[in-house]
Amino acid sequence: MSTLPLISIVTPSLNQGHFLAETLQSLLDQNYPNLEVIIQDGGSTDDSIAVAERFVARDAKTFRLYAEKDRGQAHALNLGFAKARGEILGFLNSDDTLFPGALHSVARAIDPMAGRFVVFGRCLFTGEDSPYVGVEHPSEFESRFEHLAIWTRGHNTIPQPSVFWHRRVWDLCGGLNEAETHVLDYDLFCRFSRRFHFHRVDELWSTYRMHSVSKSAQRTEAEVLEMSIAASRRNWPPFWHPLHWRLALSYWNYQRHTHERARHSARLAEKARAEGRRWQAAVLTGRTFVYSPAMAWRRLLLPPLRASGLDWLEALVWSTKGSADTFVGRYPDGWIGPVYHERISVAAEAHTLRVTLRHVRGAGSRGRSVSVELFLNGRRREKRTVGLDGPFKMETSLGSLRGKSCLLELRVRPYFVPSDREGEDNRKLTVQLVGVEVVAA
Numbered sequence: 401m402s403t404l405p406l407i408s409i410v411t412p413s414l415n416q417g418h419f420l421a422e423t424l425q426s427l428l429d430q431n432y433p434n435l436e437v438i439i440q441d442g443g444s445t446d447d448s449i450a451v452a453e454r455f456v457a458r459d460a461k462t463f464r465l466y467a468e469k470d471r472g473q474a475h476a477l478n479l480g481f482a483k484a485r486g487e488i489l490g491f492l493n494s495d496d497t498l499f500p501g502a503l504h505s506v507a508r509a510i511d512p513m514a515g516r517f518v519v520f521g522r523c524l525f526t527g528e529d530s531p532y533v534g535v536e537h538p539s540e541f542e543s544r545f546e547h548l549a550i551w552t553r554g555h556n557t558i559p560q561p562s563v564f565w566h567r568r569v570w571d572l573c574g575g576l577n578e579a580e581t582h583v584l585d586y587d588l589f590c591r592f593s594r595r596f597h598f599h600r601v602d603e604l605w606s607t608y609r610m611h612s613v614s615k616s617a618q619r620t621e622a623e624v625l626e627m628s629i630a631a632s633r634r635n636w637p638p639f640w641h642p643l644h645w646r647l648a649l650s651y652w653n654y655q656r657h658t659h660e661r662a663r664h665s666a667r668l669a670e671k672a673r674a675e676g677r678r679w680q681a682a683v684l685t686g687r688t689f690v691y692s693p694a695m696a697w698r699r700l701l702l703p704p705l706r707a708s709g710l711d712w713l714e715a716l717v718w719s720t721k722g723s724a725d726t727f728v729g730r731y732p733d734g735w736i737g738p739v740y741h742e743r744i745s746v747a748a749e750a751h752t753l754r755v756t757l758r759h760v761r762g763a764g765s766r767g768r769s770v771s772v773e774l775f776l777n778g779r780r781r782e783k784r785t786v787g788l789d790g791p792f793k794m795e796t797s798l799g800s801l802r803g804k805s806c807l808l809e810l811r812v813r814p815y816f817v818p819s820d821r822e823g824e825d826n827r828k829l830t831v832q833l834v835g836v837e838v839v840a841a
Contacts, residue, residue, distance in 0.1 A: 404434045404507050407564070408486030411494055412476040413441040417448040419495040419609065424455045424463070426497035432504060437463045440480040442470040448494070474576040474584045481575060490564040495609040498561070502605040506564045509601050517566040518596045521605030523559030524732065530610035534732040537562075537608055538826065541598035548590060548632045548647055551654040553826065554625055558598060560585040561606035569596055583628045590635035602728060662691035663820065666699050699820050703768070727827075734758075734832040740810040742836060748803040749840045755810070756834040758791045768814065770831055775809040776801065791834055798838070808836065 409427060413420060427437050439452045449467055456463045466483065470476040477491055488510055492498065502521065509519040523537040537559040541547060550556060563585075573591045580587045589598070629651075637644050669684035689696035728741040744753065759770055769787035773780055774794050781796040812830035819826050 404432070404504075405487040405510075406434045406436065406485060407432065407488045407490070407503055407506065408436050408438065408481075408484035410438045410440060410477055410480030410484060410489075410491040412470075412473050412480065412491070413439055413444060413448050413452065413494045414473075414476075415444045415446045415448060416494040417444065417446045417451050420448050420451045421454075423492060423494050423497055424452070426499075427492070428455065428459065428462070429500050430498060430503045431500075432507075435462050435503065436484070436486060438480040438483055439463065439465045440470070440476045441465065441467045442476050443467070471578060472581060474578040474580055477584075478575040478578065481570065487567055488564055489567060489570055492561055492606070496561040497607045497609075499604050499606065502562075502603075505601060505603055505605065509599065510564065510566055512566055512568065515597075516599045517569050518592055519564055519599045519601055520558060521562040521601045521603045522727075522729075523562045523606045523608050524604060525610055526607045527610035533610055535825075536604075536727075536731060539600060539727070541593075541600060544593040545643060545646060547593050547598075548635065548643075549650050550586070550625070550628045550632055551651060554621070554659065555826075556583070556586045556589075556628060558586070558589050559606065559608060561608055563589070563598075565592065565596075577631075580631065582624065583631050586628050587631040587635070590632060594635070594637075659692060659695075659819070662688050662695045663822075665691060666695060666820065669700055695817075695820050698814075698817060702814055730833050731827065731829075734834070735827070735829045736810065736812070736831060736833045737828045738812055738815045738830055740808075740812070740833065742808045744806050744808050744836065744838065746798055746801050746804055746806060746838055747840065750798050750802050750838045752839040753796050753798055753808070754837045754839055755794045755808070756791055756837070757786075757794070757810075758832040758834055759786045759789060760832065761787075761789050768816070771813055772831065773811040775807075775811070777806050778809070 411420075411423060411427075424437065424439070427435070437455075439455075441449055441452065444467075449465070452463070452465045456465050464483070466479070468479070470479060480491070481489065488506060490506075505521065506519060510516055520539060520541070522539045525532040525535050525537060527533055538553075538555060538557040539559050539562065540557045546552070547558070569592055572595055573588075576584050577587050592598070632647075633651075636647055639645075665684050665688040669681050669688055672678075672681035672684055685696060685700045688700060727737055728739050730736050730740065746753075753776070755774060757772065761768055769785055771783070771785045772794065774782040774796060776796065776798075782794050784792070784794055786792050810833075815828040815830045817826060817828060
């Protein structure tokens, strides 16, 4: 068996001793045999240093503590990475954690021979006093353009605690911008994206703690977005590069057409349609499309297509949107997206697979029904269309799958995005998954 690569994790620390022990314990619990953790303390006056020293005493081979003044978090991280010896690098803030087994997955995922130099997993918001607690951090990377054009979605979709990279990335792209204080990770990943693609792994790797004294809690979402846009613009390619002008056009369009304007126009279009004012509804639908094509399609164009029996157009659009970056799990609040995957172990005496789902009409478009297809190992077993609120079941015989492992797949359409109507929840949601049960004969 080949030796696992050395992974270096830098943890910047400053007066968060009440969280630091949990962070360091999550690294110890990785049971990863080739790990170094560099704790870079910037002069804590609480018990942070004492907490760090306890872990150094427990495992001096893994943990190293450096207590020295720094000029902020980015400088502290740069000091830590300058001491790192690992082939794989990452950083974990002193209030975040890793899920058990994450580093073994990282070691498998990073493969320079296959062109995978930067990888990231999923991340769960934890903590208190935040509406996002229990919700997953967005985790997707489509292209460098999509990453730089952060104004098109309003938030960074790369969850920092779940990002790891090969040393070559650091050597080519340089360290963190020490002048950046709030969006230093987004700024770093903008530079990484110049040369490298970010490869997503569909596994929960980390938690991101929300609490009242965290940096993210000190700024509004609008302020963080503006700081992110400034970081993006610093990382645009030169003016002669085609991507520069693509970004410039997108940003100009953003400045003219905001998400809230699209939402307002969509509300007016729905009202005009309900009152029979078809011409005004058409004009307002066109205005919504200019502001946000995605919202106009989901909220205004799809409902009449479904009512006219043209839902095959929806299926066409839905299927072309699928990619390896689609979230295929269940969210902590029970919702699933357009595609759900689960590996099922089937006992020899098993007879039936039963899936219980809940349809919530009020969460999406008014009067919407959903179409659900159930697949086992890629073969469709059941299809059902549901229009009423409440739980419903789908069952299929396991037959020749008894005593084996199989892949359950659910395909549900249409999806809705809660932020189209209110709030900042940009997930693609369909139905709630209540449970999956293997029933014995």
